[in-house]
Amino acid sequence: MSAVLGSERTGEKKRLLSGMQPTGNGLLHLGNYEGALKPWVALQDQYEMFCFVADWHALTTLAGTGESIADASRAVVLDYLSAGLDPDRCAIFRQSKVTAHAELSTLLGMVTPVSWLERVPTYKEKRELVAEREHEAAVSYGLLGYPVLQAADILLYRAHAVPVGKDQAAHLELTREIARRFNHLYQTELFPTPQAVISEDTGVLPGLDADAGGKLRKMSKSYHNTILLTDSADTVAQKLKGAFTSPLKVRKDDPGVPEGCSVCQLRRLYDPSGYSAQWDECRSGARGCSQSKRETTEILNAVLDPIRARRAVYASDPAELERVLERGEEKARAFAETTMQKVRETMLLV
Ligand code: ADP
Ligand code: TRP
Numbered sequence: 001m002s003a004v005l006g007s008e009r010t011g012e013k014k015r016l017l018s019g020m021q022p023t024g025n026g027l028l029h030l031g032n033y034e035g036a037l038k039p040w041v042a043l044q045d046q047y048e049m050f051c052f053v054a055d056w057h058a059l060t061t062l063a064g065t066g067e068s069i070a071d072a073s074r075a076v077v078l079d080y081l082s083a084g085l086d087p088d089r090c091a092i093f094r095q096s097k098v099t100a101h102a103e104l105s106t107l108l109g110m111v112t113p114v115s116w117l118e119r120v121p122t123y124k125e126k127r128e129l130v131a132e133r134e135h136e137a138a139v140s141y142g143l144l145g146y147p148v149l150q151a152a153d154i155l156l157y158r159a160h161a162v163p164v165g166k167d168q169a170a171h172l173e174l175t176r177e178i179a180r181r182f183n184h185l186y187q188t189e190l191f192p193t194p195q196a197v198i199s200e201d202t203g204v205l206p207g208l209d210a211d212a213g214g215k216l217r218k219m220s221k222s223y224h225n226t227i228l229l230t231d232s233a234d235t236v237a238q239k240l241k242g243a244f245t246s247p248l249k250v251r252k253d254d255p256g257v258p259e260g261c262s263v264c265q266l267r268r269l270y271d272p273s274g275y276s277a278q279w280d281e282c283r284s285g286a287r288g289c290s291q292s293k294r295e296t297t298e299i300l301n302a303v304l305d306p307i308r309a310r311r312a313v314y315a316s317d318p319a320e321l322e323r324v325l326e327r328g329e330e331k332a333r334a335f336a337e338t339t340m341q342k343v344r345e346t347m348l349l350v
Helices: 030-042 055-062 069-083 100-109 114-118 121-133 146-155 166-185 233-241 262-270 275-284 289-315 318-346
Strands: 015-020 048-053 090-094 161-163 195-197 206-210 216-218
Touching: 015 030, 015 146, 030 069, 030 161, 030 289, 048 069, 048 318, 055 069, 055 121, 055 146, 069 090, 069 289, 069 318, 090 318, 100 146, 100 318, 114 166, 121 146, 121 166, 146 166, 166 195, 206 262, 233 289, 262 275, 262 289, 275 289, 289 318
Parallel strands: 015 048, 015 161, 048 090, 161 195
Antiparallel strands: 206 216
16 A cells, blocks of 8 residues: 555654745745744654645736746745754655646646635635735636645645644635545545644734734734844844834833833743843833843844854755755655545546
8 A cells, every 4th residue: 555655655654744835025034933934843853744835826916926936935945944944854845846736736626616715715805905906807716726726735745734824724624625525525535634733822923013003913924014034133123123112102211011012022922031021111111112122132133043044054055955945846746646646546537
């Protein structure tokens, strides 16, 4: 059986797959790190890992915009490696280099009711966004089919675990339904039902700004309120200087409201044992925003320093980056082909 499925080749470990889209020039931020990359890195010993760049998915919103998906994908890979993904323990690859993703997506599309896709909340949101930005005709078949391609990404590797943020829960549920429907229609157990690994304790990292109502919101490239993993120490200091704090704390001794201040919230997350003194002094007016910003800048730069050090190694050797991708893509293709042979047989195509 292992010769056919190829899954047992690698021993006892269960398989984990995850990925990100190379949107926003592919530059990942501290929220992506805390919510996704850091958990992936922590799981590297426990699972057989496949981490990829969903470059075709990015085209569901970027087709024709002139953005270089290839450059952005390389930037994502550099961030993966800088965050600590180890290419010896994790196959790192680009979706478009493993064309079996497209084949499986097409075949899964044959067993996926359109009504399931029209119900997906992210489709409804993105449809409005694209229609507003351009026009209704720009809402593509690719956008509707986004979750089918995502199901193919996951089922191709017969992944058991998929770590994703809460926003991806609906996509994961659809993947599970597609797997169950395929297995049922073809009376097979080919696809395991993948489990979403949603890290509750990571939570959502706040960005450096507030919304129109003065409330903090998540760090996201869509809000341009991020600290990028590629930011230099000086850039972090500059960004923190402009960060949203208590609007009524104008002078140092004005009382602040740490709960509504992005700098204090970041301080709490990154300095769980030391933040309460800073919060108390912010409230009482004993500590001003400038001091809090300087201290939080140092704390954030200490988190980013090891990431910067790993980046410097890979950035100075682009050929090594290519080798990492080639190795990852070779492994992914080999695994994917064993699944596809079985899928083609099961669907009576051979
Ligand atoms: P963005 O909101 O910047 O567009 P994505 O939606 O591409 O980010 O998210 C990629 C991954 O990073 C997802 O797994 C998502 O859950 C995680 N993520 C994004 N922003 C945050 C955040 N502020 N805090 C925690 N996790 C986040
Ligand atoms: N939709 C995911 C996101 O926007 C990216 C993605 C595509 C993905 N295919 C995947 C994530 C497969 C996990 C597994 O973040």
